[in-house]
Each structure stands twice: as C-alpha cells, then as structure tokens.
Amino acid sequence: MNAPAYNFAYLDEQTKRMIRRAILKAIAIPGYQVPFASREMPMPYGWGTGGVQVTAAILGPQDVLKVIDQGSDDTTNAISIRKFFAKTAGVGTTTATDQATVIQTRHRIPEAALHENQVLVYQVPIPEPLRFLEPRETETRRMHALAEYGLMHVKLYEDIARFGHIATAYAYPVKVNARYVMDPSPTPKFDNPKMDNCPALQLFGAGREKRIYAIPPYTQVVSLDFEDHPFEPYRFNAPCALCGAENSYLDEIVTDDRGSRMFVCSDTDYCEGRQAAGHHGALSAAPYKDKAQGDANG
C-alpha cells in the first residue's frame, strides 16, 4: 500500500525532476557520466543509493519492480529495496525477469533476454573507469572529453604482463557507441556481451560519487581488448548443478566443511524457471536447493 507519509517513491517531485534531467542527458550522450545532486536516502551508501534514486525517479504506478543482488532476489539488500518501493510507491514487485518493467541490479545482468519495455538500473560504486591509473578528476574529465583512452589499455597491458592474460574479471571496461569508455559497474565480464545492442534501456546510478550514465536501447557496447588477447567472457566450466544450464553464469558454493563444492546459476529466477520447465542438474533433488541462493552471496 502507498504510505501517505511519503511522496510517491519517497523522493519529492523536484528531486525526481532533477534526476530525470540527468537521466535524459545521460541517454542523449551514451556512456557519458552526468553529475547529479545525489540525495541522502534512508539506507547506507553500500546499499546502492545511486540505483535507488534512479529507480525512484523513473517508477510509475503501473511499473512492476524486480531487484537482484548478484543474481539473487532474496538477499537482505534485494528484499529491503523491493520492500522499500512496495511501501513508498505501492508498485507491484516480482522475481520473474520477464514480468518486470524495472529491474534494479547489483553486480549482474539477468540471463533471460531483456526486452524493449524494460529498464535495467545498475547500482554503481565507482563510475570512473580511468580512476585506477589517474586519480585526478580534472585529468580524467579531459581524457573523456578528448577521447584519450590509451590509459585503459595500459591497465589491460599490465594484466597480461602480470598474469599472462587479461585478468580483469569484473568491471571490465567497455566503449559505448564508439565514443565513451565506461565502467559497467562490478558485473562479471561474462555479462558484458549482454549490454551490446540490448533492447532494454540501461541506467547506471552512483550515489556516493554523484554520477548517472546510460546505454540507450540498441546501442553498440564493445569490451576493450588487444588483437592478440581478445575479450573472452569467463564462466566456470561446468553445468549448473540444479538446472543443468551450460551457458549461465555460475556461483561456486561450498557445501560442507570438507571442501565439497557445487556450481549453481547465480541468476536464481533463471535457474528456478528452468527447473520448473523440467530441466535438472546432477544435484537437483538435493534438499539444499532452497537455500542455495542465500549462501551464494556470502
């Protein structure tokens, strides 16, 4: 129910308009980080206040919200944010990817293909991909303005020199619309190809760093690499123990104190959907199944 003590979706209308203006600008310049006046939210920064503000600014009464945390709908963080909007906006919520119109996410992109009527909202801790090698904000801004991105390859070079391959596994840098280099937030690089030419609108909110950026629908997103070390999405080489999926992103779960482990889909909705459709993996019958996703996020 809509709680009368709050404005719809908690934020006041003026703040939402300010955030929407930032979002529109971000959509107009794909991959460009737009500064915005980030507000205090009734939750700590680590809980994705940037994503929460973006979601608050775009939600309408008819929207159906899904919130995932590393692929799971059932972590404390995901549940709290879902409840927050159920309470302050009275919107419907779901765990089913294809039922949702707005999906707020931390660290994953759902396995199910997204469609045009959906918006994916990412919670971003550090929006600046060049920060690793260039701490000066004035200098990184100039680099973006002039599209001077040699430094990004210096980082990848260092990876190869040190590990023999590009070891960056999360927050793997991409070039958006052949112009701006962007940090896709700490999603695994396995998810990078899903950002490319995606029918859904993708919005990124960084609360502490006060930045919003966007990838409009059907925009080219290319992962940076070298000709002789091409980008490769990584996943554990195993089928999901519960649904048998061979192409989903897996979490490794330790199942006892003797070091036994199993691999299960990090996207719990996807995994459950497959099981309901009759797919199964080696450990499908294990009673452990219900708790799997909670432990996956430890």
Added chain:
Amino acid sequence: MADLLEADQPLLIADSLSKSYGRIAACREVSFSLYPGEVLAIVGESGSGKSTLLQLLSGQLAPSGGHVSYRMRDGVTRDLAALGEAERRLLFRTDWGFVHQDPAQGLRMAVSAGANVGERLMAVGWNHYGRIRESASDWLTRVEIDVARIDDAPRTYSGGMRQRLQIARNLVTGPLLVFMDEPTGGLDVSVQARLLDLLRTLVAELHLAVVIVTHDLAVARLLSHRVMVMKGGRVIETGLTDQVLDDPREPYTQLLVSSILPP
C-alpha cells in the same frame, strides 16, 4: 629533394616570447628558430627564466606576449595558440617529448616499465600486445635497461635507470622534437656521464631537435650545437656552442664560463 628543402625550414619558431608573473618578467622578448636535428642549450643562473621559456615553447604555459609556431608533419607551420587542445595534446604524445628533471613527474611510477614505454603507442591506437611489448623491449635495450626488468615498476629502479626509462618512454613514438629540463640534474656525476653519452648517441641517431635547459655548461658543451645564455628573463648572448663557451662576448657569460658564478 623535399628533405633538403624541409631541412631549410625551421621546426620551431619563437617570436618575441614574453611571460610575466605580476611584476616579475620571467621571460622577455625571446626570439629564435630551431631547425630539424638541431640541439639548442639554454643556460643561465637560477631564476633566469629557463624553465619558463621551456614551458612556453612546449605550449604548457600561455605567453603574456609573442608566439610559438611549429611545423607540423604535413609541412604547415602553425601557431601553437591556434591549435585545439586535442591537437596540442596529440602533438605532445607523438611528435614531441618532454624529459623532466624528476623522472617521477614524467613516469607512471606504479605501472611496469613496459607499460610506461608502451603507453604512447597505445595512445595512438596500437592494439597488439605482442607488438607493443616488442617495441618496449627494443627501447629498453636502446636505453641500456636489462629487458629482464620490463615488468618491474620504476619505483624499483635506480635514479639513472628511471631517467633512461623516461627517455625511452618519450622516444618510442619517434618524436621530432624533445624538450629537456635539467635531465641530468638529480644524478651522481658518474651516472650523469653515462646518461649524457646515451643522450648524445640517441640524438644523433634519431636526428632529434632538442631544446635542453641546463645550468651545467659541460652538458651544453657535450650535447648542443647552439647555446642561448639567459639572464633576468632575457637572452643576452647566443651563438654556436664552441664560440660562446670558448670566446664569450658578454661579461656575464664570461663569468659563467669561468665558473665564478654559482650554478
């Protein structure tokens, strides 16, 4: 034929360059032309305006008066002030080099030597790790750094090695013009000698034009074709290096040469 004609044309032209900080005139009405392959030393006491002039010439500082022009690769000579920021920065990463006295200013101390040298190549679009690394190895060898140290950060290098690495990092894109501000300044005498020797070889081999600031006349003697003597922001004497150092006209230069003035 075209090369001969081009060698006749200056690469860099300073025209009445001035810079003042409030009432201090750090640089006054400096004019000269620098030709391809020519090494010009700027000497003078501390505070005479050498570094200021170098910054004006390299477009890092806007002059209060006058102009700097540079002949671009397409043969067209352009006023630096009229270049866009992107063009100027590109010039800085390709056709030009800048060697700082303190290598920490010119290097990324936290990334490997290989990446330090490779950065300029990546900045101009090199996209093949193997080739970037090969070129970096090549340059480390040329500046006498053991290729086995290619993956070490300059933090772990000695002062002389850092300076040689900074030079390699600048030369990897085959610049035509290199600015140097006291490149041997912070080094021990024996390390200085080795670096000077290396610089002299590279400058000749690569046919580099160089503007080098130094208050060590021995450095000017060893490296430069021409010398400009500065005092109080003005150029008070200029000429062929041997001429100026062996037979100075100005009393101030005479004092400088006879080492009566402190460096």
